[in-house]
Amino acid sequence: MGGSAGSSPCASCKLLRRRCAKDCIFAPYFPPDDPHKFAIVHKVFGASNVSKMLQELPVHQRVDAVNSLVFEANxxxxxxxxxxxxxxxxxxxxxxxxxxxxAVAQAEILCIQMQNEPTVQSQVLVDQDDKSLWYNNNSHLGYAVSGQFSTNLASSSSIMQMQDPLKQESLWT
Incomplete structure (x- = not known):
């Protein structure tokens, strides 16, 4: 698939302004009709490093490696x-x-359902740290509302504690 007389050089050879050899390692992965693909990989990793990486991989893994390099470069x-x-x-x-x-929406639904049952007084706790959602009634039993959340018991004196999830701190922001 490398360049030859009459055919266009691959995107890497075109960018690097060199002759595209028959056994060019880049030709199968960087076609001439997609020059941006190699340009961005070259900008971030360098042609020499990409060439070394591809040579060290078995041929059947090279397409995935190139796709990963393009994704990471972008x-x-x-x-x-x-x-x-x-x-x-x-x-x-x-x-x-x-x-x-x-969890907050599920707690609100549960509160509305409990308001429609006048004989049961209930309280709901939403714990933002472990994303637990609890329902407590007068019998001091804790029921997990969703199987997605872990199981904990909360006291019947718990109140609904909700914090703005958009105010959570992150290492990345």
Whole structure:
């Protein structure tokens, strides 16, 4: 798939302004019609390092390696300090916030249901630290509202404690 007489050199050889040899290591992974793909990988990792990495891998793993390098290079351009780790941390923080919002919504539903049952006085506790949601009635029993949250007993004197999930601190923000 490397360059030859009459064919266009691969994106790496074109960018590096060199002749694309028949056995060019870049040609199968950086086609001439997608020059940005190699340009960003070259900018972040350097052609020599990419070449060494590809040579050390079995041929069947090289496509995945190139895709990973392109993904990481794009992430590094957007966030030079944390790269992919920053993106992962951001998404984990969003999941955590959404789990907390879900717990609050479930607690509100439970409170409404309990208000419709006049013989049972209930209280609900939402613990932001371990994302637990508890329902307590006059018999001092704790019931987990969702199997997604861990099981704890809370005293019948607990009150609904809700904190703004958007105010959570993160190592990455």
């Amino acid at each position: 992430a590094r351009v957007r966030d030079p300090v944390y790269g992919c780790v920053g993106a992962i941390s951001y998404l984990q923080n969003q999941v955590s916030q959404l789990q907390m919002q879900l």
